Amino acid sequence: MLRIDGSQGEGGGQIVRTSVALATLTGRSIVIERIRAGRKKPGLKRQHLTAVRAAAAVCAGRVKGDKLGSGTLAFEPGPVTPGRYDFRVGTAGSATLVLQTVLPALMLADGPSSLSLEGGTHNAMAPPFDFLHHVYLPQIRRLGPRVDLTLHRHGFFPAGGGRFTVEVEPVESLDRFELIDRGPLRARHVWALVSRLPEAIGHRECDTVCRKLGWSQQDCSVEQVADSPGAGNVVMIRAEFANATELATGFGQRGVPAERVAAGAARQMHRYLAADAPVGPHLADQLMLPLGISAHRGVGGRFRTVGLTEHSRTHLDVLRAFLDIDVQVEQNAPTTCSSR
Secondary structure, eight states: OEEEETTSTTOSHHHHHHHHHHHHHHTOOEEEESTTTTSSSOSOOHHHHHHHHHHHHHHTOEEESOSTTOSOEEEEOOOOOOSEEEEEOSSSSBHHHHHHHHHHHHTTSSSOEEEEEEEBSBOTTSOOHHHIIIIIHHHHHHTSOEEEEEEEEOOBTTTBOEEEEEEEEOOSSOOOEEEOOOOSEEEEEEEEEEESSOTHHHHHHHHHHHHHHTOOGGGEEEEEEOSOSSOEEEEEEEEEESSOEEEEEEEOOTTSOHHHHHHHHHHHHHHHHHHTOSBOHHHHHHHHHHHHHHHHTTOOEEEEESOOOHHHHHHHHHHHHHSOOOEEEEOSSSEEEEEO
């Protein structure tokens, strides 16, 4: 029984999701204590519960402490079973984070899986659907598995109600992963989504991004979302290179001017472009789990990133606690991470 301190490092929900994902994959029982202890509202939230219960569903796991606000969780996994699954967060909590909890086990299962997920698809503090589609999953496919997403309905905070489906074609073992250079720029795009709000908000955001980055209006588009149950807005900036893609996002908030939202996203993209590394800070965090699994199975890999966040360093600590792997971080500029 492995005990995990849920308050260590960054102390967020990623500790719960990564621990449960690794328990599901390795068959190792865990207890997570002091979950999100440093947060204003500590303990498990709805999206964490959905992720834990989703993991239990795909491996017939036994769970204790799976209730809202719980500070301790015990998880005893069983064998992973591929198949058809339907997971609903029930709020605007991130459905994309639920997917990232169960995907590691399913992409190494002994058969294909089909998933339907409902909840938030475009949330602050979580990867939006478009990040998974354009940035994360192309790199997962380089490891061998085939994972395809289809967005059926957008879900913004606070209404939620989004839905997407996932098809997973697993592999027996992961390929070695190398991502050191991003290669030449192939395409760039700025697009703003607005739901039940004036379309002018999106145009103001696009204008701001173009002015900040020196891009053309031809690189921009505004989409009035008709399928979302609630109001919402997000501006996304995509830079697609030969070997990697980065997506910077800004989420509209009540009382915050559209120009300020877009300027924040533009700063994210500017930092990425100036660093000349293929892996942005969010992708670096999300690549650690599959590369850790690959290293645990004797393969491993390496990538160059613009730098590691506190969130990423906490993620590495959980991986080291769970897996017998050697993870090296070389603090040159940009940072190189390798596992073997």
